[in-house]
Amino acid sequence: MIVLIAKYHVKPGNVAAVLGHLREMSPKVAASEPGCRQYQVAQSNDNENLLVLVEHYVDEAALAAHREMPHFKDIIEGKVVPLLDKREREILTLQIG
Amino acid sequence: MIVLIAKYHVKPGNVAAVLGHLREMSPKVAASEPGCRQYQVAQSNDNENLLVLVEHYVDEAALAAHREMPHFKDIIEGKVVPLLDKREREILTLQIG
16 A cells, blocks of 8 residues: 655645535545545644645555646646645555554 | 554664564554554665654554554564664554555
8 A cells, every 4th residue: 555645734724615615625535436445634732834635545646647637737736735734655655554 | 544654764784683673573563553554664775774664544443552562662672673773653644554
């Protein structure tokens, strides 16, 4: 299983809007991406403007497909990314869990 | 839900040993910590010596209790930590997922 950990550094004042967009994203991923087995979003307790997404994909193809979905382009690229100062991505392989 | 993301920077040559210890840890957590709802370990694709643990706890008390368990003291503090160069912890709150 591939694990994507994405850190979204949100422009101050926009975290509620970004969370709203991600709440719209989550059911679309669940409904149309069988290769995505987990889509979690957490907010740092030390920095309210830092969101961390922990996503699981069955393989590289499922991760690549995620980035080509209309909801990824509309919601993430179209609405979320303009509200971020910075995005960091780390790709890992699930070993336990 | 509280999310703990722990980064273990393993001393080179010790990652198999650390993963072995964490594979011993995981069922003990599942068996004796009802307040721990997720215990995942992933390995970075870019750096084999970087392990990332993503743990969920129902509340602060469950997280505090985790660190007082005999298996935490024996396995994590006793066996894993000596094999690490560095440990980083981030505490978050689950918003979606």
